[in-house]
Amino acid sequence: MTLGQEVVKRNSSEIERLRSRIDETVRLRSRSRMDRDAWAKACEDFHVAYGELFFPGGEPHWAAFVAGENDGIEAAIVFLEADPYFFRSGYLKQQIWHRLKRTPQSVEQTQRIEATILSCLRKPTLREFWSMARYVRYRGTDLLWDSIDSLAACESSEEGRSAYWLTLARRNFPVRKWVGREFRHARRIPGYVPQLRPEIDKNGRLLNK
DSSP states (O other): OOHHHHHHHHHHHHHHHHHHHHHHHHTTTTTOHHHHHHHHHHHHHHHHHHHHHSSTTHHHHHHHHHTTOHHHHHHHHHHHHHOOOSTTHHHHHHHHHHHHTTSOOOHHHHHHHHHHHHHHTTSOOOTHHHHHHHHHHHHOOHHHHHHHHHHHTOTTSHHHHHHHHHHHHHTTOOHHHHHHHHHHHHHHSTTOOOOOSOOBOTTSOBSOO
């Protein structure tokens, strides 16, 4: 892990520590004036620190990223590599993947992004996965797609399933809608086994209805 990634992890832990302090004090805020002041202080501490901790370099580097400047792009890549989990981190990852689709990147940066994508396939599928999928469709290199196709052939692993979803998205199949529907059926229908590897033809039409 690089120094930048370590900083992101430390900042993530601090955000969660400050947020947990709010959770601890909010339950007691009606007990006394002192308890209410403790809750208000916890809220203030969280909001003051968040702007400095949520992104490498804080709000100035986030603004640079939004503006398409290289320092901000580099900070965004480090953030994705570290893959922190804290309050609103999923939303941030969605925004980063969305904006990276149109930002200039060096060859080395593209390689790091694609290594991060392959790493993400080994992790649980969270909502930012679908934003990442749109990035892959838009900017994935042939080398990345070769790796994804190879992984997708492994039907017994979650990594293979996630890779397969990317191949479906590439062929314009509404895989996110399909997956969501299958999980809803599994929750509502006793004994229902979700079909998470739908088969489609070369035109993107469903075969196993």
